[in-house]
Amino acid sequence: MINPSAPGWVEKFFFEQNNSQQSMVDNAKLFYENTRNTGFLVGYTTHFVTTKTIHTKGLKIGELTKIALLNTLFGTYQLDKNNRNQEDFIKKCNTFYEELHPKESNLLDIILPHDSSSSKLEKFLSSRVQTNDNIISKNFSHILTNALLFIDVLAFKKYLTKGTIPDKYLKKTEEIIVNIVSLALKTKETKTKYDDLLQKLFESSVRYTKFNKFEILSLENLDLSYFEDDYEKYYLIDMAGMAMWNDAKMEKSEELFLYQLAEKLTISKYFVEKSITDMNMFLISNKDKIPYFNFSNPVKHFYDQTTQNVHTLISRNKNRLLLEITQSKELMKLLSQSTKRDLSPEEKKKVRNQLLDICKTIPSLTIFIIPGGSLLLPILIKFIPQLLPSAFNENLSED
Structure with a gap:
């Protein structure tokens, strides 16, 4: 069994998953949709897109997320390079994350000269997954931060194509996502005070920049021309859907917003229909296992739970x-x-x-x-x- 909390887990992953019997990832749209069905895009992975099953019993959410991130990056590599060369993949992943982290980053200080390539990658992946045990991550923020992990995949896809991460790509991508979330929440027919909190939680989960405080009044005013890749467009639609699912139902106005967003991104209505269906199936199948989805309004649950925790801290x-x-x-x-x-x-x-x-x-x-x-x-x-x-x-x- 793979244990992402123990050294050597990346090598074990490839020993089990990367052999001649494993099929090549060669269908980009299918790989994306299968990845969405694992829960990785919404920050809570339940299984993996692999030919050989990876057992998840006993693994914590952070450990599941590490495996999911590695596997999704590897799938993206296969789609771009049309091979399963793990040595080249690990090398490119390391150089990608070295470019992602500034030279003064504390993370680079803990990567030792004698570390193997796989050991370096383990440290990079651990740094990307939000596992801090504090009042924020226990309740909600780790789900948002880990949902935004797919931005790593998008940036890696760009890196493989261009040989570098486009200037301000991460910053621009995050800003567009938060703007879309804001607009999506405004479409809700039934609004609550928790919708504003959800938006603020998205804003607090960004990694690369402090969110610029400017108001996008409508979808028509939002420039989405920066997104050219299908994965970027797919992800934007799914994130909007995730935001509007906080009340565990999809209203007509919310569906209409997703279709309008898809039209603006030149994505088919079929993709939106499947996105809504897949999200619904995921929630129905996993709501009893995932505390986040066990409540009619998970943001309200976050607020209530956090309120109680703050009350306790003040009392003590x-x-x-x-x-x-x-x-x-x-x-x-x-x-x-x-x-x-x-x-x-x-x-x-x-x-x-x-x-x-x-x-x-x-x-x-x-x-x-x-x-x-x-x-x-x-x-x-x-x-x-x-x-x-x-x-x-x-x-x-x-x-």
């Missing part, structure tokens, strides 16, 4: 938190007023900055300063007055 650290907060009467006053009125943008910025400074001094609350952690600050702000009402009242009465 309330004495230290109170001590830090009481040193700033301005912060105390603003937090109290936030329960009665909407703070101005300037006031919100003051609260945010002062709370982040406090969180830096309390180890258990450093989750709020990690990437994406600022999304939890409104929950923190909401709970502080509720948990410490007497303390707030006493201090406020002194003003």
